[in-house]
Amino acid sequence: MAPQQQQEVEVVVQQQQQQQQGERGAAAVSLRVLLFAGARELAGTAEGVLTGVPARTDVDHLLRRVTEAFSLGAMSGAFILALNHDYVMPGDQVRVRDGDELAVIPPLSGG
Amino acid sequence: MSLESKSIFQMEKEIADLRELLRSKEQELRVLKECEGSKTHLSVEKLSKDDIERFSRQIIIPSIGVKGQQLMKGASVLIVGAGGLGCPAAQYLTGSGIGHIGLVDYDEVDRSNLHRQLLHSQENIGVSKVSSAAEALRRLNSNVRISEHSLQLDSSNALNIVQQYDVVIDATDNVATRYLLNDACVISGKPLVSGSALRLEGQLTVYNHHQGPCYRCIFPKPPPPETVTNCGDGGVLGAVPGVIGVLQALEAIKIVLGWTGVLSGQLLLFSGEQSTFRNIRLRAKNPSCDVCGDHPLITKLIDYEQFCGAKATDKESGLSLLKQEQRVSPETLHRSFICKNEGIVIDVRDSEEFNMCALPNSINIPLKKLEEVTTIQKIKEILDSRKKNEENFPVYVLCRRGNDSQRAVLKLEQSLGNENVAVCDLEGGLHAWARAIDSSFPIY
Numbered sequence: 001m002a003p004q005q006q007q008e009v010e011v012v013v014q015q016q017q018q019q020q021q022g023e024r025g026a027a028a029v030s031l032r033v034l035l036f037a038g039a040r041e042l043a044g045t046a047e048g049v050l051t052g053v054p055a056r057t058d059v060d061h062l063l064r065r066v067t068e069a070f071s072l073g074a075m076s077g078a079f080i081l082a083l084n085h086d087y088v089m090p091g092d093q094v095r096v097r098d099g100d101e102l103a104v105i106p107p108l109s110g111g
Numbered sequence: 112m113s114l115e116s117k118s119i120f121q122m123e124k125e126i127a128d129l130r131e132l133l134r135s136k137e138q139e140l141r142v143l144k145e146c147e148g149s150k151t152h153l154s155v156e157k158l159s160k161d162d163i164e165r166f167s168r169q170i171i172i173p174s175i176g177v178k179g180q181q182l183m184k185g186a187s188v189l190i191v192g193a194g195g196l197g198c199p200a201a202q203y204l205t206g207s208g209i210g211h212i213g214l215v216d217y218d219e220v221d222r223s224n225l226h227r228q229l230l231h232s233q234e235n236i237g238v239s240k241v242s243s244a245a246e247a248l249r250r251l252n253s254n255v256r257i258s259e260h261s262l263q264l265d266s267s268n269a270l271n272i273v274q275q276y277d278v279v280i281d282a283t284d285n286v287a288t289r290y291l292l293n294d295a296c297v298i299s300g301k302p303l304v305s306g307s308a309l310r311l312e313g314q315l316t317v318y319n320h321h322q323g324p325c326y327r328c329i330f331p332k333p334p335p336p337e338t339v340t341n342c343g344d345g346g347v348l349g350a351v352p353g354v355i356g357v358l359q360a361l362e363a364i365k366i367v368l369g370w371t372g373v374l375s376g377q378l379l380l381f382s383g384e385q386s387t388f389r390n391i392r393l394r395a396k397n398p399s400c401d402v403c404g405d406h407p408l409i410t411k412l413i414d415y416e417q418f419c420g421a422k423a424t425d426k427e428s429g430l431s432l433l434k435q436e437q438r439v440s441p442e443t444l445h446r447s448f449i450c451k452n453e454g455i456v457i458d459v460r461d462s463e464e465f466n467m468c469a470l471p472n473s474i475n476i477p478l479k480k481l482e483e484v485t486t487i488q489k490i491k492e493i494l495d496s497r498k499k500n501e502e503n504f505p506v507y508v509l510c511r512r513g514n515d516s517q518r519a520v521l522k523l524e525q526s527l528g529n530e531n532v533a534v535c536d537l538e539g540g541l542h543a544w545a546r547a548i549d550s551s552f553p554i555y
């Protein structure tokens with residue numbers, strides 16, 4: 001894991017310590033990533049894995065990580081993320097588990 | 112021209128003229144019937160003998176009943192786009208007995224539409240899509256009122272048209288018109304049933320329904336134009352928009368019937384490849400949305416082509432990235448490459464397109480491969496074996512319509528800078544070639 005990510009995890013753990021007693025917030029998980037429409041084209045694949053994701057994180061972190069891992073820079077800001085079939089909003093804190101499904105969804109405009 | 116082909120040509124023209132006459136007679140008859148109808152109708156929504164016989168199979172569904180059928184008869188639905196989505200949507204809405212259907216499209220029927228836009232028959236190639244679709248729908252049910260809006264929807268006319276209908280179906284093929292329709296529906300307070308399809312994928316959702324989110328709540332920022340693929344470039348399997356268009360009709364009917372299970376605040380993702388439907392729960396309406404939020408910035412329609420940086424059609428307009436001396440006409444290419452065997456031709460279309468049709472002895476190197484070092488190495492090897500010590504050895508680059516070929520020339524000029532070659536593109540691409548040189552070459 002990159003040092004910067006480690007740091008972020010620790011910050012999250014500190015923040016959560018009081019309300020999450022006994023929980024291992026520092027655990028990193030792997031997400032199953034599904035790419036749709038134009039995201040699939042840019043990534044060159046319909047499916048992938050994002051490893052080393054902090055179990056407690058925020059949506060902006062997820063956005064940064066998928067953008068980097070799947071070369072989505074060209075459409076940054078123009079797609080949404082859904083975690084286990086639920087839209088997640090930039091700025092939101094989320095809790096993820098190993099094997100959770102993260103969908104990358106840009107709008108499709110053809111018809 | 113032989114005698115036979117002359118008489119075939121003549122007869123085809125006669126038949127086309129008769130069709131035109133038939134169309135105008137039918138139009139006359141419709142106007143007469145409408146006048147007659149407005150005198151005798153007691154109540155628009157009362158079901159006739161024809162209605163009951165025709166719709167009995169759906170009236171006997173308890174949740175529809177006579178009341179539901181009457182609601183449908185009194186309802187109006189606007190379908191924007193009479194293409195791959197609009198055709199199936201219009202077909203099922205007409206079949207179900209929606210009383211008034213509006214069709215909007217600026218385009219004409221093209222041969223490349225026929226595999227998926229099944230309201231249009233091959234006799235109607237070149238006819239406006241709206242009148243072609245209206246004609247087919249009237250054959251399904253002549254009691255349905257069909258309004259024809261043969262025009263390009265834009266900021267000057269959208270509100271006026273949208274306001275005449277209860278529900279709007281977005282069956283368009285481009286980003287700019289999608290934002291335009293969204294804003295027009297928010298401003299007019301109409302639910303928008305939005306569908307889209309490309310290749311083997313489809314998306315469906317209902318915007319602006321019962322305080323649900325709008326398109327801008329979910330996608331406030333339009334996608335950069337270079338990341339948007341249309342059906343003309345990416346392809347589409349006809350049955351895929353078929354699935355989505357039929358679902359759009361279903362959602363419109365549910366809205367008309369006032370049902371609760373409408374796909375609002377949810378996005379349905381369809382994969383034709385896996386035969387899966389994924390239902391994504393969307394966010395609620397965004398209170399700071401530019402158009403439907405608490406303090407909207409957009410209170411009247413804006414310039415959507417400017418907002419999206421893209422045209423409100425699925426047709427790519429001509430780029431102009433090169434100087435005139437970097438471009439050759441079909442005639443020049445023919446004289447030089449075909450007649451005198453000068454230079455090489457690089458075709459930068461995808462291999463699927465190249466396999467459909469290509470110039471003899473052209474080399475297929477898809478545009479996206481031009482970045483790769485191995486590709487450039489391969490081109491240099493070909494040049495080494497061909498050009499000997501020639502100065503300004505011609506490297507002709509072509510594509511379908513002459514846009515990608517310009518992008519390719521710019522790339523090749525960089526990577527072949529030291530090769531003593533003259534890189535040019537075929538202006539207007541293979542479309543221009545087919546028109547000027549070889550009429551047997553497919554225009555797709």
Ligand SMILES: [Zn+2]
Pocket residue numbers: 324325326327328329396397400401402403404
């Ligand atoms: Zn909104």
